[in-house]
Amino acid sequence: MVVSTPDLAYLLGRAQLVEGRVRELVAQRRAADPAPDDPFRGLYVSEETVEQLLSTTAIPLHPLHSDARTVLESDADAAEAAGTPLRLRRLARTAGLTPADVELLMVALLPDLDSRFERLYGYLNDDVTRRRASVGLALQLAGESAMTASTRARLEPSRPLVSRGLVVVEEPERPFLTRGLRVPDRVGAHLLGDDAPAAGLAGLIDEVGPYWAPVADQLGRALSAGVRLVHLRERVVGTGSAVAVAALSAASMGALTLDLTRLGGVAPNEAAALADLALREALLLGAGLVAGPIELLAESGAEPMHRLTAADIPVLLVGSTTWDPQWSTVSPLLADAPVLGGRERLALWERALGAHDPSLDPASLAVHLALGPGQVTKAVRAAEASARMTGGPVSADDLRRGVRAQNAAGLERLARRIVPEVAWADLVLAPTVTRGLKEVAARARHRDTVLTDWRMRRGGGRGHGVTALFAGDSGTGKTMSAEVIASDLGLDLYTVNLATVVDKYIGETEKNLERIFAEAGGVNAVLFFDEADAIFGKRSDVRDAHDRYANIESAYLLQRLETFDGLAILATNLRANIDDAFTRRLDAIIDFPEPTEELRRSLWQRCLAPPLPLGTDIDYDFLASSFDFAGGNIRSASTTAAYLAAADATPVGMLHLVAAVEQEYRKMGRLVLEREFGRYFSMIA
Template structure:
């Protein structure tokens, strides 16, 4: 760049000689010393005699086509000229504006030329006078300072109005290079401070993580980009896929293959702050040009919301003028007609399937030195549809939990004497810790429409006939073997919908439907969410569908079991259309049918009134489990299992007698057992038959019934094991 300034020095020397010639008739040297502060009579007459618009001084003798080309002396100026289509005149303007940033002597020279010691920075008039041979050329070159000129449109040059002249004419505006351009021209390569909050400049490593894009596809994309650049066509690549499908790794591999750096733009973070989008996108693309980087815009879906429509259009317009390789990333479909000047190639990114997830789990476990049974690896890969980042996070989290567990179990004296006791390499990680870490990695955004239930029940806790228990086990088996049936055996190609495990639990209240859902979630080691129907159904048209869409979308991301209690309220029969309310209610049910078919997770619907369920829903159920009212034998089993081992039971408590006398379902039996425990805790500290009968009467009262046969509890063997 210093060699390019010698070109400017020659222009200034020529202009200064012109100034000396015109001021040679000044009366005394004293007047010359006051140049810029004092106007003599001769100087006023000289101004009147000058042709209107003619340069006060000029370094060009004949035509401005004779201007020297500064890009011949500096490679960065050549890059600028090629990237922005700058003329020789534009380059000289940039050089004039840059000079005071590098050497303050130019401030004095500019003040002298402009006959004003306070005007130390170049102005439009000074640049025109220096670079134009006459008035006509000066008038024509004003176009280089218009808002749509290359210098101003791309934000390379800023026009600063004269503070003492409001409004200031164009030729009185000062010239100021953008700070981003100054750093580029002076070789200071660092990310612009205005972009730092939402941009990262990354240099891909020589051997990065394996990309989901194969080498042939990456080579083809680079060839298309190069061909478009040569033909002047504006081309962007759109990576379409959900978060975690490998788009970031793919773009890093693409940049590495291109021998370029990666400028990653976080669009959601960008639009969350205040800013003028046109200027920000211009800065981003200038940065990509200066750094010869691949521009990567992640999170495009955010810009496509209605409230960010202006930002979205600004981005497309900016890309329509960008000749480099730009990559957009999002989940929604992007139309190729979004902007007429921009051509878009869509590259789909599918979530990793079971085999890919299994390979990722094995890779991450191996890297962290964690050993796990093959069956547990299969279960993790099958039940958690994770990306590489989530799998890595889950393994690291489980490893840290194992270290904490070991440190907690080790005495402080031993821990202080040998730090090796808490080294991560020596701590075995259990499958339970890995499943817990995997559940934590799942992004649960269902809190406003669902409540999370911590599954506490196992198979030993639920008392059902063998056939119903077998059906529950079948539900778990289907959830565990989906990757085999749909993947290895090819049934996934035959079924476009209905690939989820959707079960219907029917039966009277308190017969174990909620407990069964907990048992399933516990067996599969997944989170369980109970849907709050009051938060779903809305009186406003279209709101119910939005809530349903949000639930199923988040359930898919969360890798959780959905539990719809009292599902008949939401999945009820469609009615004959008599008014607008009936029509919209049927639309909601139809939409729900669609979402149930599209859902590929695990959902359990519970109802006390199967007859109220729409038959179209019933047909779509993979499994229907009838929960019968427990007979005497099953009531006895429930009574036997409902008390924890620590509970102090009196010898007078006889389960068989309780089962004969109290003809209620398991939910009510649980309530009675808990209430009797509180009675006993405040009384004799032992749960006895009177406590149970008192609790039973209260439970019957809640049901609006009376318990009249309490005396039948007398008798029995008194061993509470009948």
């Protein structure tokens, strides 16, 4: 075997020292064997096999002489002084292992380094089926007495070798000295130079870059001074983890970061096992552990939280909620991740976009989005992948797709997701309405600049969200306007019909709403509440229990909207039914009136446009002046006319449009009067 690194040379040198003690123990066994000619000895390992195994040298390093350990440790000291890390020594230091612990670890590891020792251990155990070192054999090979309590205690569950998962004591039902010792494969692989994580952690490990902020330097000083448990509360997903990574770097430590959203509702025992794996992995890497959102792990029970919070390595837990003292008997150092303002977000995007097309303006495309440092990097990578489909540079549309790819999917189970396909040019509204909509979009785009950079905080624990009310009759463009705002901001639109959220059972409505707001907190989207008067209605005098709980629902929603950090749009057909307490707290109220004749003409022209085939007899002036329709009705009638024309295999003409209007009248419950249809009345079948 050719040893190529001082690290591996030291490990195998320590293994050779154990081999020397194995040889000595075999010799003692032979000398003291009362029945060397026992015909049943072959049931264990024959003397010839032992001789053959001992004559094979699989770990040739230093010659075995009286000062072999001195030479080996001297070489190791020289290697570390030259800046070469030795994994076994580093692990011993970080895990708090004593010299006796290291000896026991090497004895247990030897069969994994050289298969000869499986049979040699079987020979020394007097049982060919027991091919790993027993506790008694390991103590003997380590030169320790099995009758000394302090020595035996090195292999108890509370001591570093076992509690940190470096050695597993198997077969607990057997007497202590005959229990087997095993070194987990991941530990052996690490000592041999392999840094691939344990299979159980592969799906949870996240690559997070550092985000430097004043709190990161402060936490770094605390970690350097011995603080081992930190809780970072974040308002934007990913910010806390990036700050935690920076804090560990400031303390000259690496970071192992876990994304606990990928746990997928594991059982408590599985969550505890994952916590142990994570702590051991961080220990092997000489790193601190960063995990979040921690509230998800807390849902798995007390045991996983106890494992993490009782660890001796630095553990930084990240979450969006306040630390719950019931999570642990250990009180963490509490800190808040910074709330990113417009300048900070712009710097993040400019750094992530790097040398991409200079025409990409993050200030208008993405600075207003609530993304953490890690999510910004992932969004740019997703945009780059999208651009590869066309073979061109990253475009604004690619960047918007990359941003949408960072949205969690949980909200789609509670609301209908709409990918915006319309823009400002598609709106046909009164100028005052359009101006109001653009003001709402501007609030959402510049809220970080105003509320964070300029410190225009509204107090009272309010969030950084924007809330608007769209009021108007059905079909006047409320939903389409919300979609246009979402498109302008590069967001998806999630529509929530509050009529389906309200539950007759006490407390269920609040639970439904809380689930929606909780999921929306991790999504960059416009939250659109349709039929808002179903729950935002005026509160009444309390005459019975139903009134009381209806008022509680309204009060809860009022408070929840105030703390919401996103963009919420409420739509109602009956503005007068909305409680005054809600309207006072809204950022904008926009009334959608019925369209004027001029607007109706524009709507008909917009709905009847190519690639729809059109006849030459369409009378837009007549359609606009005769039929007092809202935009939704005009769109519906135009679609009906298109179907009628397709059935006739002809372009859309007035015959189809008049028939479609007549159908729309009947849907609305209106009378079909000849004076309204005028000269086209005869076309009605």
